[in-house]
Amino acid sequence: MDLGAMISEVMDWASDARNVVFLVIALVMVGAAVLVVTSRNVVHAALMLMLTLAGSAGLFLMLGAEFVAWTLVLVYLGAVIVLFLFGIMITRAPTGRDPVRLDHKRRWPAAAVAVATFVTIISTTTTAFRGAEIGEEVTSTDLLGDALFTRFVIPFEAVSFLLLAVLIGGIVIARRDPK
Amino acid sequence: MIVNQFLVLAAALFSLGVYGVMVRRNAVLVLLSVELMLAAVNINLVAFGAHLQDALASGQVFALFVLAVAAAEVGVGLAIIVLIFRNRQSANVDELDLMRW
Numbered sequence: 001m002d003l004g005a006m007i008s009e010v011m012d013w014a015s016d017a018r019n020v021v022f023l024v025i026a027l028v029m030v031g032a033a034v035l036v037v038t039s040r041n042v043v044h045a046a047l048m049l050m051l052t053l054a055g056s057a058g059l060f061l062m063l064g065a066e067f068v069a070w071t072l073v074l075v076y077l078g079a080v081i082v083l084f085l086f087g088i089m090i091t092r093a094p095t096g097r098d099p100v101r102l103d104h105k106r107r108w109p110a111a112a113v114a115v116a117t118f119v120t121i122i123s124t125t126t127t128a129f130r131g132a133e134i135g136e137e138v139t140s141t142d143l144l145g146d147a148l149f150t151r152f153v154i155p156f157e158a159v160s161f162l163l164l165a166v167l168i169g170g171i172v173i174a175r176r177d178p179k
Numbered sequence: 180m181i182v183n184q185f186l187v188l189a190a191a192l193f194s195l196g197v198y199g200v201m202v203r204r205n206a207v208l209v210l211l212s213v214e215l216m217l218a219a220v221n222i223n224l225v226a227f228g229a230h231l232q233d234a235l236a237s238g239q240v241f242a243l244f245v246l247a248v249a250a251a252e253v254g255v256g257l258a259i260i261v262l263i264f265r266n267r268q269s270a271n272v273d274e275l276d277l278m279r280w
Contacts, residue, residue: 018180026188033192033215037199042208049211052192056218059185063229065239068246072221075246080214080253087207087257091270103202104273114198121190125183132182135232139239147235148243159247166251174258176265 018062029055040102046084050077064138185226192219206260206270210253217249 013019032051039045053076060069104110148156192215199212221242228238264270 013181016180019184022180022184026184029188030191030195033195036215037195037202037212042205045208045211049214052215053218056222059188059222060225060242062180063185063225065225065228065242068221068225068239068242071243071246075250080250083253083257084207084211087210087260090261091205091207091264102205102208104204107202110198110201113201114194117197118190118194121193122187125186125190129182129186129230132230134180134182134185134226134229137232139228139236143234144236144239147237147240151235152240155244159244162251163247166254170254170258173255174261 022059022062025055025058042088042102043085046081046088049084050081053077053081063134064136066138067141067144182226182230185222189219189222189226192216192222204271204273206263206272207257209272210256210260214249214253217245221245 014023029052032048032055035048036045036052039048053072057069057072057077060066060072196212196214196216196219199215200209203209203212224238224242224245226238228236228242231238260270263275267274
């Protein structure tokens, strides 16, 4: 592909308003994710994860996955982040400005591995899905519930059993032994 | 919209999660990075689902399963971290060398 065709393709892509919205959300998400893994304040890291997940809920709305988006908002932004904040408080993780080291000393090998992972993933997946378009349709909760309770009912029950086991396991692990 | 833009974003988030898992010392922060990786997988699943438009909405169903399993993982993971902190007064992963030979 020569340069002119590439530029016109990019201009084509950017002329769609939805792609501009995607770009804004994606940049916010990546910036927040960088802060999750680099922030010196543990509470800020948890709140930045919240921002990243809110961005992904917005992307799910753009993709027509409304039920998944609102489930993400309820489960993650509502419950999991609060659980994390409790975990931070209970384990007395350093919440001020870096009283102890939060990171390992060897950052560069980890960064190299992360960049290698990124390059490997995008070089395989983007060539496999080159030119694949995303449909316009919005999936109704009706259809999703039908699929969950007919075709996917056994995995669904397995997940609910897993959640019960986790409920009991969490209590058993974290409580003090009565002596 | 094309599938590739979502794939690139998800790959970036996943790699940042990998970096966080390797570089963080505090166990709670390691769990936060794992959550980042799971969010990237969810974006991929929903984008593929929107591309395929199948009658069963498989992409979204599996995204819901990933959500449930991730919530379970956080519950048990934080319980274990609280227990380790209670026993050893520290939640740093590089000080947990009890089973190291």
